[in-house]
Amino acid sequence: MKFFLDTANVQEIKDMVPTGLIDGVTTNPSLIAASGRDIKEVISEICSIVDGPVSAEVTATDFDTMLAEGRMLQGIAKNITVKVPLTFDGLKTCKTLSDEGTSVNVTLCFSAAQALLAAKAGATFISPFAGRVDDMGGMGMELISEIVQIYSNYNFSTEVLVASVRGPQHVIQAALLGADIATLPTSVIKALYKHPLTDSGLSAFLKDWEKTGQSIL
Ligand code: E4P
Numbered sequence: 385m386k387f388f389l390d391t392a393n394v395q396e397i398k399d400m401v402p403t404g405l406i407d408g409v410t411t412n413p414s415l416i417a418a419s420g421r422d423i424k425e426v427i428s429e430i431c432s433i434v435d436g437p438v439s440a441e442v443t444a445t446d447f448d449t450m451l452a453e454g455r456m457l458q459g460i461a462k463n464i465t466v467k468v469p470l471t472f473d474g475l476k477t478c479k480t481l482s483d484e485g486t487s488v489n490v491t492l493c494f495s496a497a498q499a500l501l502a503a504k505a506g507a508t509f510i511s512p513f514a515g516r517v518d519d520m521g522g523m524g525m526e527l528i529s530e531i532v533q534i535y536s537n538y539n540f541s542t543e544v545l546v547a548s549v550r551g552p553q554h555v556i557q558a559a560l561l562g563a564d565i566a567t568l569p570t571s572v573i574k575a576l577y578k579h580p581l582t583d584s585g586l587s588a589f590l591k592d593w594e595k596t597g598q599s600i601l
Contacts, residue, residue, distance in 0.1 A: 385559045388436070388545065388567040392419040392426055396570045397433055408436035410511070410547065410567040412467070412491070413443055424460060431461035439489045439509075441467035442477070450477040458486045465489045465508060470498045475505045482506030489545065496530035503540040509565070514558070515548035524548075525557045532561050552576050 386407035389400055392415040400406050409430050416423050427440045440460070442453040454466040454477055465487040468474040478488045482505070489509040490502035494517060502510045512531055514524030531544050543564035549555060552575050558566050568576075 385563070386436075386565040387573070388439075388565055389434075389573070390415070390547070390549070390567040390569050392416050392421070392430070393570075394419075394426065394429055394433070397430060400570065400573065401433060405573065406434065406436070407565070408438060408465075408567075409434050410439040410467070410489070410545070412439075412441050416441075424457075427457070427464070428460050431463050434463070436463065437465040437487055437489075437509075438463055439465045439467040439491075441469075441491065445469075445471065445473060447473040447476045450474065451480055454481050454486065454488075455484075467491050467511075470494075470502060475501055478502065478505040478507050482508065491547070493531075494527070496527065496534055499531040499542075499544075500534055503535060503538075503542040507542045509543050509545040511545045511547040511567070513548035514546055514554055515550040517548075518550065524554070525561065528558055528563055529561050532563060536562075 387405050388408040388410050389397055389406050390410050392411040419426050431438045440457045442450045444450045444453050450473055457466050458464050466481055467489040468477045469492045470490050478490055482488050487508040489511055490507040491511040493499050493510055493512040499510045512527050514528055517524035517527055528546055545565040546558040546563045547567050549566050549568050549572055555566050
C-alpha cells in the first residue's frame with residue numbers, strides 16, 4: 385500500500401521523506417491556504433522534494449478554465465497530478481487531460497457511482513473522502529469497499545486513493561480492503577507508529593542497559 389502525505393507544509397514533507405514512507409503528496413485549496421504560500425511556488429518546491437506524484441488542485445468550476453488551470457499546474461513539474469472535483473465539468477477536464485497524458489486525481493468523491501464515472505473518464509486516481517462520510521454518520525469504509533470491488537470487476541487501472549483519513553483504523557481497514565493508496569496527514573502517520581508498549585518496553589531496556597555501564601560506541 386502506498387502512503388501519500390496530505391499537506392502543503394514543506395517542513396512536514398522534508399521531515400517525513402527520509403523515512404521512506406512517503407510515495408507522494410496531496411494538496412487541496414484549503415491546505416494551500418493553510419501554508420500561506422503562493423500555490424505555484426509551494427507546489428514546485430514540494431515536487432523537488434518528493435519523487436512520486438504531487439496532487440495540485442484546480443480552483444475553477446467551468447471546463448475551459450479548469451482545463452487551462454490544469455495545463456498550467458501540469459507545467460510546473462514532471463511529477464504533477466492535476467486534481468479536479470467530481471463534477472460534470474471536472475469529469476470532462478479529467479478526460480481531456482488524461483488523453484493528453486496528464487496524471488489526474490478526481491477528488492471530492494462520495495459515492496461508488498461517482499467513482500465509476502471517474503474511472504471511465506480516465507482518472508489516474510479517485511479520491512473517496514472516507515472520513516467526511518463517517519462525519520455525516522455514513523460508513524466511509526463501505527464506500528471504499530464498493531469502489532475497490534467495482535474497479536476490480538472491470539479491471540479499471542484507476543487507483544483508489546483513500547482521502548480524509550482520520551486515524552490508524554482507517555488505514556488498516558483501507559489496507560485490508562486492498563485500496564491502493566491512503567493519503568495521510570502527518571498526525572495520522574505519527575499515530576501509526578506510536579504504541580505505549582513500544583515506549584514502556586524501550587524505557588525498561590534502557591534502564592537495564594544503564595546498569596551494565598557499557599557503551600556500544
Ligand atoms: C486529499 O486529497 C483530501 O483533500 C483530504 O484528504 C481531505 O481531508 P479532510 O476531510 O480532512 O479535509
